Amino acid sequence: MLSRVANSIYWMSRYVERAENIARFIDVTLQVILDQPADTGEQWEPLVRTTGDEEFFLKHYGKFNAANVLQFLSFDRSYTNSILTCLQNARENARTVREAISSESWEQLNAYYHFVKEASTSSNASADPEFYDRVRQHSQLFSGILDATMTRGTGWHFANIGSLIERADKTSRILDVKYFTLLRNVHDIDTTFDDLLWSAVLRSVSGFEMFRKRHHALTVHRVVDFLILDAKFPRTLLYCLEQMLHSLNRIASAVPSEQNKAIIGTKDLIRLLRSLDANTIIDGGMHEFIDSFQSQLNDIGQSINETFFKARSFSSSKVAFGTESGSPETGSMQTQSQSASPSSISIES
C-alpha cells in the first residue's frame, strides 16, 4: 500500500476516534452536572485539561464556563482538536484515499461531517446532550461500516491501529484528569458523590455496565484496574495495545519485525502494563504513570510514522529515528504532520 495512503487512513481513523472521545467527555460532564445540585463551573476546567491545550483555551476564551468550553471543544475551527476540526481532517484524509476505503464508509464519514457542520451553525447544538449522542453514534456507525466492508488487509490494519492508539490515549487522559479531580475532594468524602463521579468516568468510555458485570461494587482500585489492565474490555489501555500489536504484526514492512520500532515499543509497553497492578500504579502516583504511558504511546506513534509513512530515498532503506517527548503536564495530542501537499492546480481539458 502507498505510504501516503496508509498515513491518511491511519489519521482518518484517529480523527474519527478523537471526535468520538471528545463527545464522550462532554456528554459525561453534562450528565454529572445534571446530578449536582448547583453548577459550580468546576467541571469545565478539567475537561479542557484533558486536551492538554489549556493555554490555547485561556488565550482565546479566558473563562472556564459551559458556553466557552462547549464551543471550544465542539465547533472551534481554529482549534485543531475540536469535534468539527477532527471531522474536517478525517474527511479530508478520507477524500485523498477514497479509492482505498469502501464507498459505504466514505459516505458515512461524509454524512457525519455534514451533520456536525450543520450543527455548528445552529445556536444551541453545543449544549444539547442529544448532539453528543449523535456524534458518538456516527463514529460508531463509521467504525462498524469500515469493519464490515473492508478486507483485513493493510488498509484496514492501519485504520485499526489509528483508532486504537487514539483510544488508548483518550482513556488514559480521562483517567488522569478525573483521578486528579477526585483526589482533590478526598477529604470531604461523600460516597454517593464519589460513586457518581467514578461511574461517570466509566460511562464516558461505555464501561459502566461491563465493569459492573465484573466487579459489582465501585472502588477506586477496581476502576483503575479495569480501565488500565483489563484485557477484554475494548477501551482499556491494555486491550488497545494488544490489538495494536496484532495489527502491527500483520503489516508487511521493509524493516524486519525484530527491528521494527513500532512493534518493539508496543511490546515493551504491554510488558510493562502486564507487570503492574492497581496498587502499584496508585502508590507510584497516577499522574506520573499516565504521563509516562502517554509519552511512550507518542513514541510508538512516532515510530509508526518513521517506519511506514516517511518518504525514504531509494538507496538508503535505513530509517532514522528521532524520539523525544514527554512533558510534565498533560501533553497536547499528536497531530498529523503536514506533508507537502500540492498547492498549485493544474488545468485539465
Place this chain on the structure above:
Amino acid sequence: MPSFNFDDYDTGGFFDELIRPNGKPRSGSEILVERISELPDEELRLRQDAIDKALLRMGITFTVYGDESGTEKIFPFDLIPRIVQAFEWHHIEAGLKQRIRALNHFIDDIYHDQHIIKEGIIPREMLEKAKSFRPQCVGLKPPHRIWCHITGTDLVRDKDGGIYVLEDNLRCPSGVSYVLQNRSVMKRSFPKIFADSKVRPVIDYPSRLYQTLAHLSPHGKPDPTIVVLTPGIYNSAYYEHSFLAQQMGIPLVQGEDLLVQDDCVYMRNTEGFQQVDVIYRRIDDDFMDPEAFRADSMLGVPGLMRAYRQGNVALANAPGTGVADDKVIYAYVPDMIKFYLNETPSIPNVKTYICEREDDRKYVLEHLSELVVKAANEAGGYGMLIGPHSTKEEQDKFAALIQADPRNYIAQPTLSLSRVPTVVGDHFEGRHVDLRPYVLYGESIWVLPGGLTRVALKKGSLVVNSSQGGGSKDTWVLADLDLAQDQSDVDKVL
C-alpha cells in the same frame, strides 16, 4: 397553471431532443414523456430533492474556492434525460471511431515523418505555432502506436437536426464519472420508466478502461501494475480520479508517491518500492515531469519521460496528444480523415474560420456580432466571444486580440444548440445541451453508449461548462437489437 407536464411545453423554434415541434414526443421518448406527465408534481420535486441529497451524501461535489467554511456544491443534475435513438447512435459511433482513427494517425505522423505537412494538407506554420505541439515527443513510439487511448469528443446538434463535432479532447477529458453516477441515480429514481425504455448500459466503462490500460503493458508483461496519477484533492476533477481508481481497483497516486530510478517508475509503499507499469495520468503534459516539461511543476514525477522513452512505463494518454486539441488543428480533421483513411467524414465539423488565413480573418472581423470566437488553446469556456450575446466593447477587444495574434483564434457561426426539457422551478423549460461521448482506443476502438449531456441551466445560455453554470443530464442510448445482445457484451468484460 404551470406544472410538470408537456402540454404547454414550448420548443421555441429550437430542435428539441424529446419533443417534436407539434408538441408530440419524438420516437423513443414516448414512454418517458407519458409517464413523467402522469406523475404528481410533488413526486417529481421529491425525486429531484432526493437526487440532490444523494449527490451530496456521496460527496460528488465541487469545493468552492476561497470559502473558509468549506462550502461545497454539487454538480447540478437534472432528472429529465436526453434520449438518443438507436439508429442515430450507430451513426455517431461510426463517426467517432473514424475520427479517432484519423486523429491517432495524425499524431503519430506529425511526431515522425510529417507526411501530412510534406504533402501540403496542413501548412507547416499551423503546426509549429500550435502551443501544445511537444518537440519532446518527436520520434516517440508509444505501445502499439496508439496515442489517444481515452477521448471525450464534444458533439452538438444544430437547428437543422444535424450532429457536428465541436471539439476534440485528447488530453485528459473529464466527466465520465458523472455519466456513471448520473445513471445510478436515475435507475434508483425511475426504475420502471428506465426498464421499459430499454436503455443501453454504461456500467462496464471501468472494466473497459482497465482493459485499455492493461493492453499497454510494457514488454507485454502480464498482470501489469496500473495506477491513476492525479494532481491531488485540489483539482476540480479529483472526485473522478478517485472514482475511476476505486472502480478499477487500482491505486490512486500523486506525483510525490512515485519516483524514477534507473529509468523505471516505482511507487513508495509501506512495504518498500513497487514498480509501476502503466499510468493513467490525469495531469497535463506541462506538469507531468519537471525534467522534460515545466521545471516549476510540483505535481509531476522527475524522470517520468525518460522511463517512458525507454519503454519501461506506459502513459495514457501519450504525451503530445494535446496538439490535436488546438482549435486550428481541429479545423483540419476532415482533411485528415480523407488523407489517412481515404474516407468521407461521417460527422462533420462545425464550419470554422481560421483567422490566420487572410480571407477568413477579414470575414471574421466584419461579422464579430454573429460569430463565436475561440482562442485556439483555451478550454472550459474561457477565452471565448459569443457574438450575438456580446457588447460592442467585447467585440472590439476581440478584434484587437485577433489582429495581434491571428494564429491563436478561430471563429464559428453561432449554433442554435438543441434543447432538452429541464426542470425550472415548478415546470419544464427547454435548455441547450451538448454531448460528450467517451471513446477508448485499446485492442479496438470502443465508444461508451451514452456520454455526458451537459446542459446550460441559465435561460438562453449556450455555455454548458460546469465552471460557467452548467449542469448535466443522464444520456439514454436506446437499444435496437434485443437487449440480450448488449447484455452479453457487458458480461464479457465484467
